[in-house]
Amino acid sequence: MHATKLEIDSNGLQQKTEVPKNNTKKEIIGWVKFIFFLTLAVFVIKGSVGFTLVAGDSMQPSLRDGSLVLVNKLSATFSEPKYGDIVVLEEAGYDVIKRVIGVPGDTVSIEDGVVYVNQQPLPELHTIGEANNMPAITIQPGKIFVMGDNRTPGESLDSRDPNVGPVSIENIKGYATISIFPFYKIAKPLKL
Known part of the structure; x- marks a missing residue:
């Protein structure tokens, strides 16, 4: 599925170009990175500070x-x-x-x-x-x-x-x- 995007060229004319609506591969890589760094941060914080009652x-x-x-x-x-x-x-x-x-x-x-x-x-x-x-x-x-x-x-x-x-x-x-x-x-x- 694609969406259209209007661009204006150097002559001032509008052109329609097709842009992918979502890039699934980039999205998955982004989520994997986020989860990795979140997990790393949790381990670092848990290993360096804590709380006790x-x-x-x-x-x-x-x-x-x-x-x-x-x-x-x-x-x-x-x-x-x-x-x-x-x-x-x-x-x-x-x-x-x-x-x-x-x-x-x-x-x-x-x-x-x-x-x-x-x-x-x-x-x-x-x-x-x-x-x-x-x-x-x-x-x-x-x-x-x-x-x-x-x-x-x-x-x-x-x-x-x-x-x-x-x-x-x-x-x-x-x-x-x-x-x-x-x-x-x-x-x-x-x-x-």
């Missing part, structure tokens, strides 16, 4: 129950966790959000509710509650020591529990960067 009060006051958090997955591939990072870990099939307190080689202890890393008290303004005492633990290579910001006993299942202990760095799925809904910045700790 905070459930519970273990990260209060930094993260609130029900907050939707943006997760930087790309950094989990290319960087090592540092003190104060909030990580999303996969533990027993669930996503768990905790703060990094100790990295490989650090010694972590708790005395009179104060957390010590390498015998230095942590300056913490982003926590609530008071943790129970814990004898010194040295973090092995490939592991990190994590805690919830809610230090009240029983509020956070974290590395203080002997059944959990230091967790594998390989379990890190990403780093929490910002709360999307409700929108707020995530509190960062003071420097050691």
